[in-house]
Amino acid sequence: MTAPRAVGVRTPYPAIPARVRTWVDGCLGSPVVGWEEQIGGFSPGCATRVVTADGTRAFVKAVGSELNADTPTLFRREIEVLGLIGADRLWATLRASYDADGWVALLLEDIEGGHPDLSDxxxxxxxxxxxxxxxxxxxxxxxxxxxxxxxxxxxxxxxxxxxxxxxxxxxxxxxxxxxxxxxxxxxxxxxxxxxxxxxxxxxxxxxxxxxxxxxxxxxxxxxxxxxxxxxxxxxxxxxxxxxxxxxxxxxxxxxxxxxxxxxxxxxxxxxxxxxxxxxxxxxxxxxxxxxxxxxxxxxxxxxxxxxxxxxxxxxxxxxxxxxxx
The missing domain is CATH 3.90.1200 (Aminoglycoside 3'-phosphotransferase; Chain: A, domain 2)
Known part of the structure; x- marks a missing residue:
């Protein structure tokens, strides 16, 4: 696997607001008990693979306007686009979205795998x-x-x-x-x-x-x-x-x-x-x-x-x- 071309500084999952993490637990029907932070991209929010107590896996990305004023707009655009294009194996399915009090979050299908090696x-x-x-x-x-x-x-x-x-x-x-x-x-x-x-x-x-x-x-x-x-x-x-x-x-x-x-x-x-x-x-x-x-x-x-x-x-x-x- 090659390293990501774009790498920013992200907020770890435990540091995002409790109300967003509670929303994730509710959507998944079981509390999150484990997480793995991902690298790549510039968003200062979290980009996290999570696993719940019952073994459900998902991917969470969340950002607040206090972290960066523009990034919530990008997340809202992603929510809109994924709603337009529906489900397909070419992209991760959007399971749920959150937009309240300046924070925007997406709960996505967790794709097992890493970045491709494009030198191959x-x-x-x-x-x-x-x-x-x-x-x-x-x-x-x-x-x-x-x-x-x-x-x-x-x-x-x-x-x-x-x-x-x-x-x-x-x-x-x-x-x-x-x-x-x-x-x-x-x-x-x-x-x-x-x-x-x-x-x-x-x-x-x-x-x-x-x-x-x-x-x-x-x-x-x-x-x-x-x-x-x-x-x-x-x-x-x-x-x-x-x-x-x-x-x-x-x-x-x-x-x-x-x-x-x-x-x-x-x-x-x-x-x-x-x-x-x-x-x-x-x-x-x-x-x-x-x-x-x-x-x-x-x-x-x-x-x-x-x-x-x-x-x-x-x-x-x-x-x-x-x-x-």
Whole structure:
């Protein structure tokens, strides 16, 4: 198993409010007598596998606004999305949810297994297949408005077009990005790079997307099947986004470019959209890493810097090939 790419500082289960733990006991019909904290992700709340006196197992994630003002919104989004998509082996089933007095909690099916090792070719291939299957499932989701997710936004979900607009806005701040984070080719070809990012706004094939696929948001069962977890970033976006995210573990290697050409959705999107996505998010993360970190998310800026380097390295490799370098 590989270590999670994103690791924050979490609150242990015994430290969450007694009223939330009482709710968990009531939902499970037996008091929790054992727990195991999990790592991965940035939420300062708990992420805990629990077992009750009668042997029932479940997964609990809970956060309060006093820990971080924004994270409860992510949890509410996850509750909404899991309610929309129902049950499937591709994700953990939502058993119950809690939202009172500033605390939001989810009680989920406990998936036995750990994070996949995406340096292993076989496990990476499993992820690519699973991401295609996930896309098929999400393409069928009908939003509460009665419209399929062809619209650009939906209340409560991430507006991916707005994200692309923010990425484009980062080009107004390139001079604020440390030189060690912004490759010379991107700086020297800023107008060309900006046009590639602007091209993302021309997308029209939108649907529900997970929008946060990385190794710490995946679990691998004993039978090898993969489960997509943490739906707090779910949004309405291009159909090719999740297949792209599934490949990002290797974005800084030539494998990534070869694999992109194996995905029908990414081929249909075009090489420039993929490069524009890498440039846009890479520059945005590099710029955001210069902001003061939220004290409740002490590892976030280092994650931003690490991911910015990886995404921009992949973009530069692709730009070099396009420019005949």
């Amino acid at each position: 070719d076989a496990q990476m291939e499993q992820l690519l297949v699973a991401a295609e299957a996930l896309g098929e499932q999400l393409s069928r989701v009908v939003l509460p408005s009665g419209q399929r997710a062809q619209e650009f936004a939906h209340p409560g979900l991430i507006d991916v077009r707005a994200s692309f607009t923010r990425w484009l806005g980062a080009f107004e701040h390139l001079d604020e990005i440390p030189t060690e984070l912004l490759p010379p080719l991107v700086r020297d070809r800023a107008d060309h790079c900006r046009s590639l990012v602007a091209g993302l706004l021309e997308e029209r094939d939108y649907r529900l997307t997970h929008w946060d696929i990385r190794n710490d948001n995946l679990l691998r069962r004993a039978d090898g099947s993969l489960v997509f977890v943490d739906w707090g970033a779910a949004g309405v976006g291009p159909a090719w986004v999740d297949p792209l995210l599934a490949r990002l573990e290797r974005v800084d290697t030539p494998w990534f470019d070869l694999s992109v050409r194996r995905s029908p959705l990414l081929v249909a999107a075009g090489e420039q959209q993929v490069t524009g996505w890498l440039i846009g998010l890479g520059c945005y993360l590099a710029w955001r890493s210069t902001f003061a970190a939220d004290p409740s998310l002490p590892t976030l800026n280092e994650f931003r810097r690490t991911e910015a380097r990886r995404f921009l390295a992949g973009a530069v490799r692709r730009l070099d090939a396009d420019l005949g370098g």
